[in-house]
Amino acid sequence: MCELVFVGLGLNDEKGITLQGLEEAQTATAVFIELYTSLLPDFSLKNLENLVGKPIQTLSRHNLEDENGKALFDAAEKGKVAFLVPGDPFIATTHVTLRVEAAKRKVPTRVVHGASIISAIIGVSGLHNYKFGKTVTIPFPENFSETPYNVIAQNKQLGIHTLCLLDLKAAEKQFMTISQALTLLKGIEEKKKQGIVTDDTLAVGLARAGSNQPTLKADFVGELQKFDFGQPPMTLIFPGKLHFSEAEALVAFAGAPQKLRSMTR
């Protein structure tokens, strides 16, 4: 049966796939993967191929975006195609485009969800899910704009948290660090002087979410910039107003300064 199944790989290694996702790959006519929209720190393609029991073909940004996923749709004419992607499949908007293309071509699609950084960082930080505002990506300097700063400012005014995803170029093995992101934001602060990202602003950094050794640290920006988070990928949260239980969680899980407890409402 002609079908395209998007399968999420979760956050870290080949064991982040669900039992259902593995079954879909095992029973597919052809299996593809992309590894450029995110970094899976401990992932081995060889190990995943052993689990699936068949070769897995890697598709590049060029294959998926410039060629509109031609390889996937050619294979889908012959049967079920499993397309494996990091995290939860459609958090990378580029895959939404592929799904629209599939609809145009009358190729049925299904989704096997995976763990995503979006829910993982909320949970691991201990901050309340319903207090997060807009998410923003901090781009590399060549694409930098004031948008991330403005989103953080807008959320802060509303008393809510901002999740910042950090830019990456997986093919070139370039991953923005928390320290770089903070330097870029402080550069905007220099210009705008709204007191949104200063050395005294509380922030929470998380590296390698979903791995066996994630690093979570909450501190003021001046201190956080000196903290060694180890290897990428990394994300960053700027908290808004903290509930007491959130402050307690940041102290317990993220080594936040004790004085945070007195900053809550």
Next chain:
Amino acid sequence: MCELVFVGLGLNDEKGITLQGLEEAQTATAVFIELYTSLLPDFSLKNLENLVGKPIQTLSRHNLEDENGKALFDAAEKGKVAFLVPGDPFIATTHVTLRVEAAKRKVPTRVVHGASIISAIIGVSGLHNYKFGKTVTIPFPENFSETPYNVIAQNKQLGIHTLCLLDLKAAEKQFMTISQALTLLKGIEEKKKQGIVTDDTLAVGLARAGSNQPTLKADFVGELQKFDFGQPPMTLIFPGKLHFSEAEALVAFAGAPQKLRSMTR
């Protein structure tokens, strides 16, 4: 080794667990589960016990919240405990409390993430991740307040989307439907008359996200209330300003009215 491992079960059935999550359960001294914070539509405890190869003890809200997870911590004194929970473990804030308790008791914790409704609905709807504002839960009438309406209004003013989780009492098998949620919100509209949730407001409903037969439908509230979404669980999105590609995705995936294309910016 004394340890408490939180394992996400994902969204639908026993195959929503990751390979790593299954391994953690198989190698644990004791395995517990809670099934009251969310509904896994096609889940079978028997099947999961067969996969894990050992009995799994179900914990109630009373066990976890009133007794502070005593059963978990008693078992953790004797070895590794795997605690299985729907979705991604800490999206239910009650489990954050357990993790704080573990920190106080010096019981090491780890997290094996699972797929969450938070990322699933964003992906499946085709709406852009970075355009979602605060999430809100629509509570049953006995706990209802104006908060959900106000959150939707605030997000709309900012041109961004609102994800609404619908209340549930899993133990009593009570699950709010999309139609009920819309009726409750229209009740607030009657009073506040801000034009936030009227029959002409666009909304997106999703039932059984992550199952093999999810139902996704975008339409104006008056029409959406008549739509048959089938079985729970359900969630609801109130879109803010739509990007053209978002409107296109809603038409392609969610059967949205064609005129949506002309309402984009």
